[in-house]
Amino acid sequence: MALIDVKVLGSAPSPYVNRVQIALNLKSVNYEFLEEESGSRSELLLKSNPVHKKVPVMIHGGKPICKSLIIVQYIDEAWTDGPSILPSDPYDRAMARFWVAYVEDKLWPTLKGFLRAEGEAKAVAREQIMEGIMLLEDAFAKCCKGKDFFGGDMIGYLDIAIGSFLGWMRATEKASDIKLIDKTKTPGLFGWAERFGSNAAMKNVIPKTETLVELAKTMAPRAKAQ
Amino acid sequence: MALIDVKVLGSAPSPYVNRVQIALNLKSVNYEFLEEESGSRSELLLKSNPVHKKVPVMIHGGKPICKSLIIVQYIDEAWTDGPSILPSDPYDRAMARFWVAYVEDKLWPTLKGFLRAEGEAKAVAREQIMEGIMLLEDAFAKCCKGKDFFGGDMIGYLDIAIGSFLGWMRATEKASDIKLIDKTKTPGLFGWAERFGSNAAMKNVIPKTETLVELAKTMAPRAKAQ
Incomplete structure (x- = not known):
């Protein structure tokens, strides 16, 4: 089984986090979901998103990407095999x-x-x-x-x-x-x-x-x- | 001489408008600059950006594109001959x-x-x-x-x-x-x-x-x- 090198730091009811999950599902990319406890911030979150200290953060191959819409665009550009998320024109x-x-x-x-x-x-x-x-x-x-x-x-x-x-x-x-x-x-x-x-x-x-x-x-x- | 089919509706001191001008210059695209008078909005502006009614608007081949950063990304994607504005990775x-x-x-x-x-x-x-x-x-x-x-x-x-x-x-x-x-x-x-x-x-x-x-x-x- 392939190693999952994609982690999503999030909170399940967050629509911003959901965007990342939907984009990964569309591209059929497996990921590990790390739930941030309500009202607290994990060390990994603070280290991965020191500017905003907010979810979602996606960590791909050890590199963190922050902000939901930026992550969705990244997913589209990093996994070009799956269906396109942004239009081509x-x-x-x-x-x-x-x-x-x-x-x-x-x-x-x-x-x-x-x-x-x-x-x-x-x-x-x-x-x-x-x-x-x-x-x-x-x-x-x-x-x-x-x-x-x-x-x-x-x-x-x-x-x-x-x-x-x-x-x-x-x-x-x-x-x-x-x-x-x-x-x-x-x-x-x-x-x-x-x-x-x-x-x-x-x-x-x-x-x-x-x-x-x-x-x-x-x-x-x-x-x-x- | 080639017909200029790019119009920029703007105001010269606006940094948002300047972004569009810089991106077009980097791609060596000729454009017509239509100055919006301070304090008023032209009919063309209202028609081209009915949602926000703001400059900059770029009209390319008759189609309006609004919001400076969206226009800059569009310029990068529409004129692929020139230098890339966004990184490739x-x-x-x-x-x-x-x-x-x-x-x-x-x-x-x-x-x-x-x-x-x-x-x-x-x-x-x-x-x-x-x-x-x-x-x-x-x-x-x-x-x-x-x-x-x-x-x-x-x-x-x-x-x-x-x-x-x-x-x-x-x-x-x-x-x-x-x-x-x-x-x-x-x-x-x-x-x-x-x-x-x-x-x-x-x-x-x-x-x-x-x-x-x-x-x-x-x-x-x-x-x-x-």
């Missing part, structure tokens, strides 16, 4: 990167803000999220080119960046009176989410919605106390 | 991306904050910036591998991401009592900055320090009024 790559940056810098921070906000601020955040979701619905139509995923026939970079948050999106829907992905309003994203979630690469990766709802309850008081 | 690429994300998400926001801060907050920001600069000094030693630039023999992705801010860094030094790049404390970055600034690809790109100092004076009151 430069313009399609730029579009995928554009929407990945959008969800990363705009949509997820707004979603996190929504969960913590109250009163008028919550109403504003709700509107911003729904605008963002409608932009993604349009982006899906443009990127998928009539196929199953943002990446076309296969799950790609943008699918991973958004799909890794599907569990948290569903947990948000359960915990609040908001509907993010809807069969009627966002039929493209609705079908995409079903296909993404049932793909073999997600097996044992995206946490159960119930687990995240419970986790969110314990996190909310902490967030308020900050 | 996957791990070196990941390292370049890591430090680019660091300056983008941490260092420049701290630098902007420093310019606006007063009293104790300014002292904290100053310490954070100097920590960041020392991290870059170390990163330079690791990335350049004894050569002239972060990218090795040639100006690369990380050089562009940092170097585009050299004018603003010098303007900050002139406007405040802070020394960011110093011959004794950061000899690696000091030599690098000299080489970067005198490279042919910078010709007519990075604005003069005096221009930026004057511009900063007009921007500071606006920032405070927000």
